[in-house]
Amino acid sequence: MPPAPFDAGHVLRGLNLFRDAPDATLARLAASARRVHVVRGDELFRSGEVSEGMYIVTKGQIKVYARADNGQEKVIEVVSAPACLGGSLLLADATAQGGGVMRHVSHAAALTEAQLLLLPRAELLAELQSEPKLAVRLLAEVSCRLNRLVRDIEAVTLHTAAQRVVSYLLRTSPQAATSACTVSLPASKGTIASLLSVTPEHFSRILHDLQSRGLIAVNRREIVIPDVERLAGCV
Helix, strand or coil: CCCCCCCHHHHHHCCHHHCCCCHHHHHHHHHHCEEEEECCCCEEECCCCECCEEEEEEECEEEEEEECCCCCEEEEEEEECCEEECHHHHHHHHHCCCCCCCECCCEEEECCCEEEEEEEHHHHHHHHHHCHHHHHHHHHHHHHHHHHHHHHHHHHHHCCHHHHHHHHHHHHCCCCCCCCEEEECCCCHHHHHHHCCCCHHHHHHHHHHHHHCCCCEEECCEEEECCHHHHHCCC
16 A cells, blocks of 8 residues: 655644644645654754745654853754754744744754654745734743743753753653653763763763662663662662
């Protein structure tokens, strides 16, 4: 049986951002959407480039990161499907004076093979301006992401490396878990280490220490937590 034809409108409807959008709005956005396919390591955009619009990650993972002049990278966040990417620039664009173009302030690259939809800036801005509920939903999504980044900054500045690793494992664990559970790291240990602002070597030492204390068991990207409450109280 041949695969079902790709339906951009169906994909958009499945996202919380577009859940209550009028059918006509979704139809126009779906008609303007452009499919993007990237393989691991491909750059999606770079800091300083003009934003083409908002990306919808429908499959795979994208890392958002900063890069220093010496080539050193700092992972800011890992975006896993389904998710939106680039919404904050659209909100800035919608309120910009003088029609200036919006440029990316970070880099983005594929951690895995990924499928995305690009919603062109002009078409999406027109829908946001004519559909206030859609604009409010986008604002809420951007606010949630901003709050996560603020918490990350707080953790980096006020918490030890071990505390950051334990906190990450706990918030990545299933929400209902109170005793034993398994955490699947969404990216490589090197990427997670950069996300938590520790070196890969330090990250490995922390995992080894937690494992030697019986707080976790490590099997590649699988982290078994025998007792969630005990891990939470260890640092």
